[in-house]
Amino acid sequence: MKDTDDQLLEIRQRRAESINLLLNDYYGAPHWRNPLPPLDELVSTILSQNTSDHNRDIAFNNLRTQYPSWELVRDASTDSIVSAIRSAGLANQKGPRIQQVLRSITLERGKLELDFLRKLDTEEARNWLLRFKGVGPKTAAIVLCFSLGKPAFPVDTHIFRVTGRLDLRDPKMSVENAHQYLESIFNEDSYYSSHLNIIRLGREVCHPRKPDCPSCPLNQICPSDFNLNMVIP
Numbered sequence: 001m002k003d004t005d006d007q008l009l010e011i012r013q014r015r016a017e018s019i020n021l022l023l024n025d026y027y028g029a030p031h032w033r034n035p036l037p038p039l040d041e042l043v044s045t046i047l048s049q050n051t052s053d054h055n056r057d058i059a060f061n062n063l064r065t066q067y068p069s070w071e072l073v074r075d076a077s078t079d080s081i082v083s084a085i086r087s088a089g090l091a092n093q094k095g096p097r098i099q100q101v102l103r104s105i106t107l108e109r110g111k112l113e114l115d116f117l118r119k120l121d122t123e124e125a126r127n128w129l130l131r132f133k134g135v136g137p138k139t140a141a142i143v144l145c146f147s148l149g150k151p152a153f154p155v156d157t158h159i160f161r162v163t164g165r166l167d168l169r170d171p172k173m174s175v176e177n178a179h180q181y182l183e184s185i186f187n188e189d190s191y192y193s194s195h196l197n198i199i200r201l202g203r204e205v206c207h208p209r210k211p212d213c214p215s216c217p218l219n220q221i222c223p224s225d226f227n228l229n230m231v232i233p
């Protein structure tokens with residue numbers, strides 16, 4: 001049984017490497033926006049939950065314009081924070097959560113910054129972030145990967161769907177477990193490019209309802225390519 005699991009892992013690792021190369025050829029090496037400081041990235045990522053990047057950015061910029069420091073955000077009335085981040089949706093939930101995270105960091109660290117996480121190893125930094133309500137595996141991995149430059153592979157809805165179709169993970173695996181598993185499938189050096197290019201593929205080609213397999217750069221290696229008469233969940 002262990003041999004079979006190890007063999008499957010190796011097959012998936014090789015496929016992940018091919019996917020990274022093919023997508024880099026097709027899309028080019030991706031570049032996200034310039035990194036934000038880790039606390040900014042954490043708040044921005046909480047705002048991004050269940051909304052578009054565009055609405056997240058409006059909410060984040062609005063918040064920073066009205067409250068130029070995180071201390072001011074922490075100490076403002078909750079109603080005014082909810083109002084400032086309204087465009088991100090779920091503002092009644094996200095506003096109190098952001099303030100609670102800011103209060104907890106202040107209590108624990110004595111000041112509002114997360115740069116100390118740079119000195120921790122990846123798992124220590126991840127576990128530190130995961131203790132906060134509203135900070136799940138995806139949010140923590142985004143802060144680790146994009147702000148702190150640590151090896152983490154965030155799994156959003158596109159990554160989860162596309163990696164399932166590409167058989168890079170068990171189809172019944174939960175999204176929480178997919179973070180750790182996909183980190184073992186992709187090479188650390190390719191986390192950044194694979195994450196961004198698979199999201200792009202998920203948005204532009206591998207759509208939730210009607211994936212455009214004929215024009216997909218991965219259709220030669222994808223086990224779900226409908227041209228091969230396979231079922232695409």
Ligand code: SF4
Nearest residue numbers: 206211213216219222
């Ligand atoms: S071949 Fe089709 S199912 Fe496979 S990744 Fe491409 S678009 Fe998605």
